[in-house]
Amino acid sequence: MIALEAGSTYIKGGALGPDGVLRNKERWFTRPERGPDAVLETVLTCAATLAERCRPTAAGIILPGTVDETSGRAVHTPALGWRDLPVRDWVAEHLDLPVAVGHDGRAGGLAEARSGAGRDCGNFLFVSVGDGIGTTVVLAGRVPPTTGHGAQELGHTEVRPGGDPCHCGKQGCLETVASSSAVTHRYARATGWRGIGAREVYHRADAGDPAALAVCGEAMVALADVLAAAIGRYAPERLIVGGELAEAGASLLAPLREALTSRLGLPAVPDLRLARFGETAGRMGAALLARDLQDARAGR
Template identity: 30%
Template sequence: MSILKLKPSCKDYIWGGSRLAEEYGKECDKEVIAETWELSCHPDGPSYIVNGPYVGKTLKQYIDIEGRDVLGVNCRRFRDFPILTKFIDAKDNLSIQVHPDNRYALKNEKQYGKTEMWYVMDAGEEAFLYYGFKREVSKEEFAKRIQEDTLLEVLHAVPVQKGDVLFIESGTIHAIGKDILIAEIQQNSNVTYRVYDYGRVGKDGKKRDLHIEKALAVTNRVPIVKGRNSYPHVADCDYFTVDKLNLDGNVMKKLEGNVSGASFASILMLDGEGTISNGNERLSFKKGDSFFLAAGSGTYTVEGSCDALITTIREKAAPVRIGIDIGGTTTKIGLVDIHQQLLACEEMDTDPDRTAEAVIEEIAQRVLGLLERQGILMDQCIGAGIGVPGTVDRKSGIVRYSNNMKWEDVKLAEKIGVYLPIPVRIANDADCAALGEAAAGAGKECQDVIMLTLGTGVGGGIILDGEIYEGKGIGGSELGHMVIVEDGEPCTCGRRGCLEAYVSASALIRDAKRALGKEMTPEEIFAGASGGNEVLKDIVDLYIRRLGIGIVNIVNIFRPQLVLIGGGISAQGENLLGPLREIVKKNCFGGEKGELPEIETAALGKNAGMIGAASLI
C-alpha cells in the first residue's frame, strides 16, 4: 500500500467561508470551514487515511507503525514530520500576523517556526494580501503603530490573482485578504503571533488575543525587495520543494512521476478529475483531494485533467552552525544543530605565542576536518560564530585587542572567511558563554539573563530580549570592571577597586595567602571555611558580600529574570548561592516587593561558549 488518500481536519475560524464545502466537497459538522489541514501530523489537526488497511488511522499513526523510512532519507534531519498542507478560504480578512523562525519558536513555543508558501487558487477582482512593509520601520514605530491601530498604513498591500505564488519566510509580517482561496504549504507548525485583528471578537465575545511582545521580537522590519526565485520549482527551501502539475486532458492528459527513497510525495489536487495509479493500485481523484505516496513507491501515473501541487523534501542536511570558543590556552570547536545540541566537538591548543594568522588557519583546518569526519558538507553549514576574549568589534568582525591572545586589530571574521565560505559572526567569549546558557542551558526559559564567570578574572555577559547587549560602541559589557570599593585593590585593568579585584578566583587566593601565608585553592578555602576555620570563614564571608554587592548593582540596573554564576567557583553551589540570594533580597531596590531574579549556577560548563558562539548565527 503506497498511495494514501487523506481526509483533513477542518477549522472554523471566524474569517472563513463555505467554498471548501460547496465547491471542494469538504465534509465538516461546522457551519464555516476556514481551513482544511490536508496533509498533517500536527496534534492540533491531523489528517486521516480513508483507504486501504490503515483506513481511519491518522497519518502519524501510519508513520509510527510503518516506520520513518516511509518519509525518505531526506527527512532524517527533521525531528517531526516536516510539513503541513492546507486549503484556506478567506471570506474575510485574516489578522495581521508573523511567524517566528526555528530558533525562537523551539525556545519559546517548543515547536518549529514557520516558513510557508501560498498558491492563489482563486481571488476576487479587488483581492489583495499584506506582504511585508512598504519601508523600513523601527521597533519603536512598529510598537507605536500597533498600539495606535495605524499599522496598515506601513504594510505592503499586494494585489493577487489566480496562479500567483508568494513565499513567506519566517519573520515576514503578512495577512491574507478577503475573497481569496489559497493552497498553503508550510513548516509543520501552528505558531502564529497576531498583531492586529480589525477589532474583531471571538466566539466568546472577547477580542482575540494579540501577541505583541513576541511579534516585536521576531518581525523583520525591512521591506522585502523581491520575491524568492525558485525556478524551475513553484517554491523551494530547506523545508519543502513544490512543483506544479498541469494536465489539460487533451494535449497533456497523462504524466508519469517517480517517488524515490529520498522523499515521500504529497499530491494536492487543486482542480480537475481523473485517476492516480502506482503498481496495481488505482484511485480516482477530484479537485480538493489529497494523496500521500510513501518514499520508495516508485513510478506513479496521473491521468485526466488537473492542476496539482506536488511537494517533496529535497536533499539537505539539518542546518548546522559552527561554534568556536577561542581561549588563551585552549580553543574548542563544535558543530551545533537547530536544537542547540552539540553534534561533535574537539579541542586544540591555542598557543598565544603564535601569530594570529597561524592560529586562525589551524582553527579553520580543524573545522574542515571535523566537518569531513562527520560527513557534513560545507554548504550544509549556515554560518560560524566565534567567541574570543578581549575587546571585540562585532559589526566589523575585528578583535580590537585581546591581552590573552596578544592580538590587536585582527580581522578575525574576514581571515577565517578565507577558509570557511559561510557567514561568520564574532563576539566576546564571556558574551558567548552567556548566550549559550540563555539558548540551551540554565537560562533557556528566560529572555533576560546576566552571567558572571568567576575564574582567573571576572567575565560577564548580558542577554536582553534573547540577544547580547553591548551598547552602541564596541567591546561589549565589562561587568567585572565596575568599581565596588573606591581606591581599593589594584585590578588587572590598571584601575583600583573593580569587582574582579575582589571576587575572581585570583583575588580569593590572594586574600587567603595574605591571611595564612600559604597558597590555597578556592576549593580548599571554601572547605576550610565550612570546617570551622574562622580566618577562612571571614575571608569567604567577605568574598560573598563583595560578590553580592556586584550582583545587587547589576540587578538594580538591568532587572534580569536570572543571574547565572559560572567559572570554577560556581562549583560551590548552594554554599555560594544561598547567601547571595539573601544579599540580593535585602539590598536590591524595592526588595521582595519588586521582582527579584533567580540566582543559579551555569549548566553547560565548557560547552557554553561553543553553543553561544553558534547562536550568533
C-alpha cells in the same frame, strides 16, 4: 561547528554536533605574557587543531573586552593584549571557513536563552565568572544588539580602591577579587598552597575550609556590590550565574543571594540559578553564533 573561547588563562575549544551536544572539549594555556602576536598564533593553532579533528563548516570565537561583532574585530581586549585586531579575518583565512566573532558574556547569555536556564524566562541577567567577569542582559528572550543594552565588562568596575593591580591597568577591579584567577591567587597568598584551581577553592569553601570561606566570601560580597547596580537598572526576573563559578554548585549561591538581599531588599532580588551549560556556556554560545552565520549564508 567549532567554538573557541579565548581568555587570559586558557583558550578553550569544543565542537557542536548535529544533536546540539558540545564535544571535543579541550583547553590550552594562553600565556599572554608572551605578547599579543604570540597569543594570536596560539589561537590560530588551536583553531586549526580543532578544525582538523572535527571537519567543521563554520567557526565561532568569543573574546572578553570590547568586541565589534559586526566587523569581527577585537577593539580592546586587555586580557590578551589585543587592540583593534581583525580576529575574524585572521581566523577565517587560517581555516578557510566562515567565522563569527562575539563577546564571551553575550555568547553565554545566548546559549542560556536558547536552551539553558533562561529558556523559559523573558528577561534575565547572565553573569559569567571565570578568567573575566561580564554580564549580558536578555530582553524578551533575545540578546539585544551591542548598542544600548548588551554585554558589560563589569569585571573592570573598581571595588577595592588601591587594591591588587588588574591587567586593564587599574587597581582593585572586581576581577582582582572575584574572578577565578583572583580566587586562586588570593587563596594561595593566604595559605601558601600552590597549584590549586578556583574550583578546588570553591569546593574547600563548601567543606568549611576557613581560608577558602574567607576568600570566596569576599568574592561574593564584591560581586554583589557590582551586580546590585545592574539588577537595579534592568530589574531582571532571573539572575543566571555561569563560568567556573557555576561549576562550584549551588552552595555559593547562598552567600551571593544573602549579599544581594542586604543591598536590595528581598523583593528586589531576582531568582538565582546556575547556568545549565556551566563553564561551557560561552563555547556553546560561540558554536551557536557559527551556526547562525552558516544559516544566514544559506538563506535559512
